[in-house]
Amino acid sequence: MNASALLSRLAAGLDVFSDHNGEADDPKQWARKAIREHKRESVKLAFKARMFAVAACAVLLVIMNPTLPVLYYECLLGLSLLFGWLHTRLNEHGSTRPELILLVGDLILMTVAILVPNPFHETDWPVAMRYRFENFTFYFVLLAVATLLYSWRTILAMAGLVVVLWTFGLVVIRTLTASNPDLSAAISTALASDPRLARILDPNNVQFNTRLQEMVLFVVVAVVLAVGVQRSQTLLMSHTKLERERANLARYFSPNMVEELSQNDEPLRHVRSLDVAVLFVDIVGFTRFAAANSPEHVIETLREFHARMEREVFRNSGTLYKYMGDGLMVTFGTPITTPVDAMSAISCARSMMESIDEWNRERETAGLTAIRASFGLHYGPVVLGDIGVQRMEFAAIGNTVNVASRLEAMTRRLDAVLIASDAFVDHARQQASNNIELLKELTRLPEQEIEGLSEPLPLWMIARDGRTEVPQDAKPN
Numbered sequence: 001m002n003a004s005a006l007l008s009r010l011a012a013g014l015d016v017f018s019d020h021n022g023e024a025d026d027p028k029q030w031a032r033k034a035i036r037e038h039k040r041e042s043v044k045l046a047f048k049a050r051m052f053a054v055a056a057c058a059v060l061l062v063i064m065n066p067t068l069p070v071l072y073y074e075c076l077l078g079l080s081l082l083f084g085w086l087h088t089r090l091n092e093h094g095s096t097r098p099e100l101i102l103l104v105g106d107l108i109l110m111t112v113a114i115l116v117p118n119p120f121h122e123t124d125w126p127v128a129m130r131y132r133f134e135n136f137t138f139y140f141v142l143l144a145v146a147t148l149l150y151s152w153r154t155i156l157a158m159a160g161l162v163v164v165l166w167t168f169g170l171v172v173i174r175t176l177t178a179s180n181p182d183l184s185a186a187i188s189t190a191l192a193s194d195p196r197l198a199r200i201l202d203p204n205n206v207q208f209n210t211r212l213q214e215m216v217l218f219v220v221v222a223v224v225l226a227v228g229v230q231r232s233q234t235l236l237m238s239h240t241k242l243e244r245e246r247a248n249l250a251r252y253f254s255p256n257m258v259e260e261l262s263q264n265d266e267p268l269r270h271v272r273s274l275d276v277a278v279l280f281v282d283i284v285g286f287t288r289f290a291a292a293n294s295p296e297h298v299i300e301t302l303r304e305f306h307a308r309m310e311r312e313v314f315r316n317s318g319t320l321y322k323y324m325g326d327g328l329m330v331t332f333g334t335p336i337t338t339p340v341d342a343m344s345a346i347s348c349a350r351s352m353m354e355s356i357d358e359w360n361r362e363r364e365t366a367g368l369t370a371i372r373a374s375f376g377l378h379y380g381p382v383v384l385g386d387i388g389v390q391r392m393e394f395a396a397i398g399n400t401v402n403v404a405s406r407l408e409a410m411t412r413r414l415d416a417v418l419i420a421s422d423a424f425v426d427h428a429r430q431q432a433s434n435n436i437e438l439l440k441e442l443t444r445l446p447e448q449e450i451e452g453l454s455e456p457l458p459l460w461m462i463a464r465d466g467r468t469e470v471p472q473d474a475k476p477n
Helices: 003-017 027-064 070-092 097-115 127-133 135-147 152-175 181-190 195-201 208-250 255-262 286-292 295-315 341-365 399-414 422-431
Strands: 272-283 319-324 327-332 373-387 393-397 416-421 443-448 457-463
Touching (some): 027 070, 027 135, 070 097, 097 127, 097 152, 127 152, 135 208, 152 208, 272 341, 272 399, 286 295, 295 319, 295 341, 327 399, 341 373, 341 422, 373 399, 373 422, 399 416, 399 457, 416 422, 422 457
Parallel strands (some): 373 416
Antiparallel strands (some): 272 327, 272 373, 319 327
């Protein structure tokens, strides 16, 4: 499994938590939306390119033919510019069928400009002479502008329309327009020794072989450009999908972990056991708080609490496993362990406490009640892997998780802000290096009975009021 497949699988699992709007989280829909947005910008860019092309052609026409009849072609260029402007306006409203009509009108206008003689020109040449000016190359200008619209279908449609219009023009000129046989006879007589050259120079000859060559080359170029645009579109969809998956991952993993996952080919669906640090955080007395305040204020408070806690999780390289009402579960060492997972966990808990203290000072200024939080920390083995069938979830489960949750709940009875297991503190001390200050305020407790465990555990705590003596409820009987 490569990195892209890994990200796709993780994003599929994590989407369990990301469906806030009740809509299906289809990465292709997000990619198509990005392409539509890109097209809107491309249409504006195409109009700017058209303006440049029209201006260049207008100046070139005046230089090549500085006579009054050239104004006819200048007017046609103005109409072409109008078509481009109308396209930008329709694009703002998401209209598709009128855009196709404009494309047809654009090509018809170009065909008229190339094949229909200037009605203000006095020279009475055979109409077939229009092909001698090599004006077919102007179609390539429209083709180049079409590539900016980021639609391979538009390019292929343009190629087909050009072939139809050019063929129709050939048929009309060859069968319906008057020719000048005297010129053809004069050329044939003068070049009787070289009939092939006579046919080439014959002003009444539309030269079907050359016209066919123009159309074939135009179609070949259009197909190549369409393939290139389609490949670019596919790449954009893939890139948009991956970026969205990375954004989903970033909501649960720290940025450095997202980068690690994006480069890691290990399939995380394989169940395995890792020794990690688990942190539970909860608001104390939230039920009473919710009953005493409006739903809007409760939700606003929860969002602020979660935002502050989430910020500290990611600052300390943690994994936000899930929100649980007014609390959250965080792991350190998932999906990849590091040598400082326990220290990262205690550092995160300390940062969370400081953030809550700062928040409470702001709430006090605003006349709001203070928010109290409690923390439980444990270190040990967890089972890591994907669970679910249709909707996957990246899971960390095991007795270590249960113990951390029970330690957080125990803070109420012991009037503590934080309770950590001896196993956690022992690993944190081993990893402490220069951060031993983070462990100084911890007070050791006697062994405590933990629900679900057959043997009591020695614990450590940080009291809510800063005291260091062992609470009466924590003393052995």
